[in-house]
Amino acid sequence: MRSVTIKSVADMAGVSVATASRVLSGHPSTSEVARTAVHEAASTLGFRPNAQARSLRKTSTQTIGLVLPDVRNPFFADLAHAVEQRARDFKYLTLFGNANEDTEQQDRYFDIMLTQRVDGLIAAPQGDLADLQAVLDSGVPTVFVDRVIPDTTVPSVTPDNATGIQEAVRHLTGLGHRRIGYIAGPQSTSTGRERLAAFQSALAETNADDDGALIFFGDFQSASGAAGARRLLELPQPPTALLAADSLMSIGAVGVCNERGVAIGKDIAFVAYDDIEAFSLINPALTVIAHDVNAMGSLAVDLLTQVIAGETPESVILPSRLIVRGSTPSLPGGTAS
Amino acid sequence: MRSVTIKSVADMAGVSVATASRVLSGHPSTSEVARTAVHEAASTLGFRPNAQARSLRKTSTQTIGLVLPDVRNPFFADLAHAVEQRARDFKYLTLFGNANEDTEQQDRYFDIMLTQRVDGLIAAPQGDLADLQAVLDSGVPTVFVDRVIPDTTVPSVTPDNATGIQEAVRHLTGLGHRRIGYIAGPQSTSTGRERLAAFQSALAETNADDDGALIFFGDFQSASGAAGARRLLELPQPPTALLAADSLMSIGAVGVCNERGVAIGKDIAFVAYDDIEAFSLINPALTVIAHDVNAMGSLAVDLLTQVIAGETPESVILPSRLIVRGSTPSLPGGTAS
DNA sequence: CCGGGCCGTGGAATCGTTTCCATGGAATCG
DNA sequence: CGATTCCATGGAAACGATTCCACGGCCCGG
Incomplete structure (x- = not known):
């Protein structure tokens, strides 16, 4: 009843596990007959590869971590959305962690992200170097967004x-x-x-x-x-x-x-x-x-992909724009002084 | 340079991999001397267990999936936060997916969640049974929150x-x-x-x-x-x-x-x-x-843990409350009719 | 004094996938 | 026509952890 593995697919298709794997991952060296047999077997069995096993074998998890102070802050909700959408473009799944404006929760999430072996990490960090030490030591590609930690060489996307x-x-x-x-x-x-x-x-x-x-x-x-x-x-x-x-x-x-x-x-x-x-x-x-929150999230992902590729991109500072509305009228009716 | 595995820890501590694993996972059958040696080795090496390898061997991933229509909607941002906080209590990591009020994106996230072998799934679904078929077939413990799909037996937490x-x-x-x-x-x-x-x-x-x-x-x-x-x-x-x-x-x-x-x-x-x-x-x-959005998120997680435990909890309907404020004054100054 | 339990330990199997390597047959080239 | 290349394939190793099983040493009771 339980899991349908690639072995069951291979058995049903009458090929070896190796061939089944090659077909399913689009390796060129496969015959037409093997391809159809495997695909048919996979779909009738409802095969769904186990991401854990795959990640274990390959080095990458196709996953990035995003640690933000608080989703309930609309600014960070927008940012989370922007990051997630852009990450999709690169076929990354976003693991999201909410630090609750709390350094301890933040550090626990960093820990979890590292344990999950994310391919990269985007964070709006708080605290100081000590809180980031584990992350920096691990060597996982990292980008800061909105906030930074001074005295690090981590690329960042911040507002002006x-x-x-x-x-x-x-x-x-x-x-x-x-x-x-x-x-x-x-x-x-x-x-x-x-x-x-x-x-x-x-x-x-x-x-x-x-x-x-x-x-x-x-x-x-x-x-x-x-x-x-x-x-x-x-x-x-x-x-x-x-x-x-x-x-x-x-x-x-x-x-x-x-x-x-x-x-x-x-x-x-x-x-x-x-x-x-x-x-x-x-x-x-x-x-x-x-x-421009969308640009901020999107750029953070772009920078991260560059870091993952081994490059060292320049940090970006996005312009601020003052939008004057009714709360600051031309004729102030100041109360005092 | 790369990864420090449990083998390196075992080697450094002068014990077998089996013993190292037992010490690190708190198994009772370990000697005092082995315990200190392993712990010391683990901390000096900065050992961090590989979640993929662990999940592969054990059946569980200690992970739940949460698929919501849109984090930028403050209601769902609050809900996401509530779910995440409660999930933490059960040592679950929350994988978050944003469907963007789009059935196709939702289904893609369901797919990803299943591939990631989440231990359970919480969703505010849209569409009909067909969209949920893969989820239901997979047998992964599921709970609906806010929204439901009719004609299913999935427990839910919804507003009245x-x-x-x-x-x-x-x-x-x-x-x-x-x-x-x-x-x-x-x-x-x-x-x-x-x-x-x-x-x-x-x-x-x-x-x-x-x-x-x-x-x-x-x-x-x-x-x-x-x-x-x-x-x-x-x-x-x-x-x-x-x-x-x-x-x-x-x-x-x-x-x-x-x-x-x-x-x-x-x-x-x-x-x-x-x-x-x-x-x-x-x-x-x-x-x-x-x-009460917090109650909603929190209850959804509670129900999910029950489903994971093999129980079949009753669905919950949370009361609505009308809060009258200035936008509906006693003396309506209707424009027309 | 001897046999049965208990306990700490290490070897090895296992989870599900990818990938290296060897193999054999077909195709191509000189 | 022989030799080399190419390609599809299967067996097996590998990824990093957990856990089953067997083993040897102790302790304890008969």
């Missing part, structure tokens, strides 16, 4: 964090804002660090208030965005504009503004990092720093 | 489609609405069919207009929601309320309303099926038919 934030700050100060509240990402991620640095240098450049109290450190999840908005709105000198470093924290922050009756676009300006479809529905629609 | 839609329609008619536009899901899915049937029987029950022109058939993706809203708003007798059968189509429809200046909660009432965080941020916040 600095320019995106810079444009947003310039836009806000251009509208007259001086006190900009910033809900930052965790400093254990490269994106968290780079965006914060860009924010601070943009403040200096534009002569906006560089007040440490205006910066709140979140964790890229929506609850921390809410907490950040609460803290910033309660300051003695509250900000007249809010900038949140990712979409989930933006959702949390917008929720708090609504709940407190602080009207976005009127009482306070708002810019979100990352564009998600729902942001254009909020009334007023949110001004965002947008990226 | 009928009651959810019924409550929504009652709510709207209770507010005085008679012309309710319905953006339906594809009839190739059980959820699409059940929700439409529930809508139609609720119309009859509440004496609302049963006008075929008020029903638009979408595909659960946002563009079709936009198309539906456009069509329905352009009717000679446009609806005074809109009900969309999933979150992505709701996003599309809300976008069209905004773009046309049709004020939700004022010019038109709106109810969305499925709750996503951003819906509470839209101004006014959307009334939704909500579910």
Whole structure:
């Protein structure tokens, strides 16, 4: 009853296992008669090759691993989708792991991916070199996407964090804002660090208030965005504009503004990092720093195939684009200061 | 240079391969001295067992397959996350496949999952029995989630489609609405069919207009929601309320309303099926038919482990809950009729 | 003091596939 | 026409782990 192996196919077709294997894998040295007999036997038996056995014999598993912080973040959901679709083009199956913005879970997934002998690994990593040591030591072809780990030679595809934030700050100060509240990402991620640095240098450049109290450190999840908005709105000198470093924290922050009756676009300006479809529905629609997520995922796979082929591709930085919408109107009605 | 196998570990520890394997898999019949030697050798060599080889010998792969229509749909992203987290509890790795709301891609993923010899399969299927034939024939333990295929004995975890839609329609008619536009899901899915049937029987029950022109058939993706809203708003007798059968189509429809200046909660009432965080941020916040997605994913895994264990668990129907928000105000300001 | 259990161990079979190698027959070339 | 090449084929090794089985040494009880 159980498994139908290549041996049963060979027996039924009246050929040897070797010949059956050659026919099924399209090896040229096969006769017409053997080919038809084997194919017929395979289809009547419903033969399905065992991927484990095949991977064991060949070196490759035709599988790539993808480790992302959280699929529930629409940005990463889009990215996962883009990677998966592109991987299909190369006949790769994508093994997906959700780190839950947690370094320990991330490392466990790295471990599993290595155990599964993935042919390559794409990750939006967090933490430092130590967390990646096992991966780097294993020598498995790796590409970073969105986030990177400094001091490695791993190729990456990342957004232009600095320019995106810079444009947003310039836009806000251009509208007259001086006190900009910033809900930052965790400093254990490269994106968290780079965006914060860009924010601070943009403040200096534009002569906006560089007040440490205006910066709140979140964790890229929506609850921390809410907490950040609460803290910033309660300051003695509250900000007249809010900038949140990712979409989930933006959702949390917008929720708090609504709940407190602080009207976005009127009482306070708002810019979100990352564009998600729902942001254009909020009334007023949110001004965002947008990226081409599809390109990001697709390029990551392309780079990975190059690494697998033994090349050492250049890292790619994708441009950011500021999309101005109703949440940052020309005539700011700032509350204070 | 390449792989470090259990043989290298055994050699280094000065024991046989058999003993090394026993130590590493925690078999009781091992001596203290062998245990320490093997463990030390394994860690200094950085030994990582080859999952393919192990799966080949044992019958199980410690892997389950999850085939969903689209991760970019926040509902399924949450579901994927819930399944994955629960699967971890059982030490299962989740292989994820995105069908893209496309039957052909779905079937290809089923094929891959079977080839990978997953220990079990969780799917939100579309299409009919024919598409599932390979899966059913293979005998791999399977559970349906969210959607089902009729005339199978596969256990499932589904939302209470009928009651959810019924409550929504009652709510709207209770507010005085008679012309309710319905953006339906594809009839190739059980959820699409059940929700439409529930809508139609609720119309009859509440004496609302049963006008075929008020029903638009979408595909659960946002563009079709936009198309539906456009069509329905352009009717000679446009609806005074809109009900969309999933979150992505709701996003599309809300976008069209905004773009046309049709004020939700004022010019038109709106109810969305499925709750996503951003819906509470839209101004006014959307009334939704909500579910406990975490429970859904978690239960699906629980059922699957039972099927794997040879039991035949009962299917579960999870309750729907209507959450009334600003998009369906008490005093409807209907545009027409 | 001897025989039966128990325990730790190593050799070898096994899982299902791919691929190397040898073989024999047909075809081609000089 | 003989020698070389080519091709389809089957046997067997290999991939890396787990596990069955046999074996020898100990311990213990009769």
